[in-house]
Amino acid sequence: MDYRMLAFFIFSSIAILGSLMVVFKKNPVASAFALITVFFAFAGLYALMSAHLVAALQILVYTGAIMVLFVFVIMLLNQDRPVEDLKSSSPFFKGFAALGVSALVYSMIRVGLLAKGIQPRGQMTEDKVIELGGNVRAIAESLFTDHLMQFELTSVLLLGAIVATIALAKRKNSMEGAAS
């Protein structure tokens, strides 16, 4: 068996089992660490698709920034009493949700398998990307020429998110102190 095929099966099974653990672990810290494993498996899958920049950013942004934030918040809240989770939702609702989601997934898989017949129409073949100087350079040139507007708008979005987070996390009395 091709080693890429083997890597694909290993990474995708890690991703699926890890995401099941995210949902079914009672402790939020265990969920967070399962999610980190899922993100690493996703980075492997991106690398298999020769999307090197996305694979690197997956590890840097998701596991390096977002998950650290999650773990910090879990530690910060430090719930004295665990949430009555998974038990309190009725088995009827759980079964209904599982049935609905699996019907959705099944129908989407049937639709997705139709995509096997898609003929590639773009110009970015493997050889063309290598000729342009690799995945990272090709993406960067496209990002900073054709998609510059979206890139700048993204910075506005991040600025808005920073302002919103600070406004939310600020304590009430300190805001009153600033006003008076």
Add this chain to the structure above:
Amino acid sequence: MIGVEPWMLLPVALVIFGIGLFGLMIRKNLLVMLMCVELMLNGVNLSFVAFSKMHQSLDGQLAVLFVMTVAAAESAVGLGLVIALFRTLRTVDSDQIQVLRD
């Protein structure tokens, strides 16, 4: 023996998206619900990369970069909201948050 074809990633992406959606529906801990949203976003990212490979175009990978930025902003604001809620209500249980209902 065929190699790894891009369409093989699509069922994986869909299953991950479905697991995330299911978790979002059955869990009551707000932090775990946010993590399930991240799972759903990652499933969509995986299908973006697969379609990008399938169509031999890099636009899908660019879309993934923007989705990652939005996910970072979303989780920052979401966790800020969770902290603010915990400070006032002392809980992260989504069933206990019923201030508007009373």
